[in-house]
Amino acid sequence: MQLLEPTIFGNPSPESVERIKNAFPHPNSAYLTIMDNTALRDPITLDQITKQFPAGLLREFDLFLMLAECLANAVGYNNIKTLGIHARQRGKMLLVSVFHEPHIAESVDPVIRNAHDGWLPDFEKDPPNGLGFPILFRLAYQITISSDRAKLQLWIRLKSTFNP
Amino acid sequence: MAFKFKLDNDDLVVQISGSLTFHQHMEGEQLVYQVATLMEKNNIKHVRMNFSEVQRMDSHWLGVLIRVLRRVKEKHAEFVIEKPNTDISRLFDMVELNRIAEIRA
Numbered sequence: 001m002q003l004l005e006p007t008i009f010g011n012p013s014p015e016s017v018e019r020i021k022n023a024f025p026h027p028n029s030a031y032l033t034i035m036d037n038t039a040l041r042d043p044i045t046l047d048q049i050t051k052q053f054p055a056g057l058l059r060e061f062d063l064f065l066m067l068a069e070c071l072a073n074a075v076g077y078n079n080i081k082t083l084g085i086h087a088r089q090r091g092k093m094l095l096v097s098v099f100h101e102p103h104i105a106e107s108v109d110p111v112i113r114n115a116h117d118g119w120l121p122d123f124e125k126d127p128p129n130g131l132g133f134p135i136l137f138r139l140a141y142q143i144t145i146s147s148d149r150a151k152l153q154l155w156i157r158l159k160s161t162f163n164p
Numbered sequence: 165m166a167f168k169f170k171l172d173n174d175d176l177v178v179q180i181s182g183s184l185t186f187h188q189h190m191e192g193e194q195l196v197y198q199v200a201t202l203m204e205k206n207n208i209k210h211v212r213m214n215f216s217e218v219q220r221m222d223s224h225w226l227g228v229l230i231r232v233l234r235r236v237k238e239k240h241a242e243f244v245i246e247k248p249n250t251d252i253s254r255l256f257d258m259v260e261l262n263r264i265a266e267i268r269a
Binding site: 041042046061065068069071072075113120123124128129131132134135137138 | 185203222224233251255259
């Protein structure tokens, strides 16, 4: 099967690139990008991905916000060496998978559970951060972590399913 | 991104522009520090954050706004966010920022 050629940012190792490409053996992939830690922290990478991402699948601001939060989470919660972002259409949803190397730390789990339950901070006294997953849960229909903890998976309604 | 300050009697207007993401965390630190310093040195009653030139924003900058707001409230001054675009207004709605901040279209 022909795998989708990724857009590369920075200099991820060839082994990492192969691993991430092989993690998404889907014939209907819409987009795949792979980046190293340096590129992850470069604002140009976020700009480029939002421009390259197939137009019309998601609302423009939702795409920006989802990407910004996923990249920020990768910087904040995980000592990421390589990150991959893959998207493919599944019915009326877009499945966006964020591949982490090394894999997603278990310390993220309670943060995700709280966000799933609708938690928002008390702005008067809680630390003024930790809004990333609450925002992602308001953008996505569902968020899961793959059983091998490599992928954060976001199921997002396609733009075409929203009323004008 | 960029920001500039204008003192007008007891009003402090903060004009922010550009795209506000986690990449500009140092600028966020500077903004919090500079607002706090201006609040210390002046008898400011109202802080107005003008968002008319901000195109987009992520959760990191929501945290920056909350930190600024706390500094302002410590000094018993009023905090207002002015003229956010529709996308940023939607972001504010998602996290219910209006629980603690006045947001003016």
